[in-house]
Amino acid sequence: MQEATSKPCASDAPNNFFVTPDRLCLGLFVSLDVPWFAHDFTLNSFKIRNDDQLHGLRALKLARYRIDPQRSDAQALAACLPTGLSRAVEPRPAEAPASAPAQQSPAQLAKRERVRALAQRREQLANVERAFSKAGAVMKSLNRNLLSMPKETLEEMGALVGQMTDAFLENPDATLHVMGERAGGEDVYYHSLNVTILAMMLAQEMGLDVAAARDLGIGAMLHDVGLMDIPDRVLRKSPEDYNQAERNLRQQHVDYGVTMAQKLGIACGALAVVAQHHELADGSGYPKGLKADAMTPAARLVSLVNFYDNLCNPVDLKKAMTPHQALSFMFAQRRSKFDVKALQLLVRSLGVYPPGSIVHLSNDALALVTSVNPRKPLRPWVMVYDPNVPLAEAIMLDLEQEPDINITKAISPVMLPAPAAAYLNPRKHVTYFFDGTQTEPGSKPGGWA
Numbered sequence: 001m002q003e004a005t006s007k008p009c010a011s012d013a014p015n016n017f018f019v020t021p022d023r024l025c026l027g028l029f030v031s032l033d034v035p036w037f038a039h040d041f042t043l044n045s046f047k048i049r050n051d052d053q054l055h056g057l058r059a060l061k062l063a064r065y066r067i068d069p070q071r072s073d074a075q076a077l078a079a080c081l082p083t084g085l086s087r088a089v090e091p092r093p094a095e096a097p098a099s100a101p102a103q104q105s106p107a108q109l110a111k112r113e114r115v116r117a118l119a120q121r122r123e124q125l126a127n128v129e130r131a132f133s134k135a136g137a138v139m140k141s142l143n144r145n146l147l148s149m150p151k152e153t154l155e156e157m158g159a160l161v162g163q164m165t166d167a168f169l170e171n172p173d174a175t176l177h178v179m180g181e182r183a184g185g186e187d188v189y190y191h192s193l194n195v196t197i198l199a200m201m202l203a204q205e206m207g208l209d210v211a212a213a214r215d216l217g218i219g220a221m222l223h224d225v226g227l228m229d230i231p232d233r234v235l236r237k238s239p240e241d242y243n244q245a246e247r248n249l250r251q252q253h254v255d256y257g258v259t260m261a262q263k264l265g266i267a268c269g270a271l272a273v274v275a276q277h278h279e280l281a282d283g284s285g286y287p288k289g290l291k292a293d294a295m296t297p298a299a300r301l302v303s304l305v306n307f308y309d310n311l312c313n314p315v316d317l318k319k320a321m322t323p324h325q326a327l328s329f330m331f332a333q334r335r336s337k338f339d340v341k342a343l344q345l346l347v348r349s350l351g352v353y354p355p356g357s358i359v360h361l362s363n364d365a366l367a368l369v370t371s372v373n374p375r376k377p378l379r380p381w382v383m384v385y386d387p388n389v390p391l392a393e394a395i396m397l398d399l400e401q402e403p404d405i406n407i408t409k410a411i412s413p414v415m416l417p418a419p420a421a422a423y424l425n426p427r428k429h430v431t432y433f434f435d436g437t438q439t440e441p442g443s444k445p446g447g448w449a
Contacts (some may be wrong), residue, residue, distance in 0.1 A: 027076030132433040161217030168204040178355035198305040216298035219273025226257025238316040323354035324410040351377035
């Protein structure tokens, strides 16, 4: 018997090995063949780490328990052999309690409350998805009508930014979520929407007033408007592969954007964002090589999040960084290029593990970070990969409420086995949106949902 491995990708699904209740012991990795709501454990699959878990498993009174030898401790497997471990040709059908007890235990009541909370969480996520789809459609309309109906388009853009401003400025607990592949409009609109959302969140944290925040939002939505005048053959090419002439042409989109924005008559604060969104705090940006003190506060924010989103969503997706990798790279190797306070706020707002990150948990499970926890960046919401739980009912954990489960590391999506990748569905494009729902009793929801 080989020793157990701690690699997150080991064993895509539990093997068909079983032990009897008396052979259960600490160190075995078990997978319960009962519905998730029929037991008191956080997950259906986990390693037995303490006596409470051992007693809880035996209290289920199953005839046998499925174990995964690859993820069990070698010493625990030795304790099961030779008579305690058997191999089944086919897995046994799910065993559910015959009838619910007349009086539920505190643990059962807590589990029912958890199920109710998860159902509410899924409903909130569905609302956020719908809101994102609406925003994507509006962004597409704005781009299509910007030149033909500038006055009406700017009014619609202002209304959109106004709603976002209200959500962030009036609700400091607004939370970012990563959006699924089905959400939103076409890829071309993701970047402007991402930059606007992230910049608006930072604007709230930086203390910008409502007027400045609205200018920032409109500037962020229009920051790449000059790309309309750049040939597709250049836009579709990875910037790393540009020759000097193509690089110069691409950089001219800033000047083209300023000219177009001036014709549209946008406010000076928004115009500065368009003009300065590629400037960097150390003076290494373009087109004028401005340093931080010569940039507006709004432009410094947009420059930061524009750089971040381009790392996550480059033209060549093979070169994309995960959100965790992008933040780590910017903080460790490019810190001098950005407003220090804004970069620190970005890390704090997105969390150490931003939405969209694939993580390995301390219980050896794989998970997708779905939303940030502004109060505790190390304890976000995650969706757990468990082959025994249907995707439609995927387990979602608020790690703030799970003190025994921690994130051990972020991992690259390419390390995922095929079943886990299909289940967690790490996105080719990382796109964010927010839930503006207030949590205080009697409060009114914000946002666009």
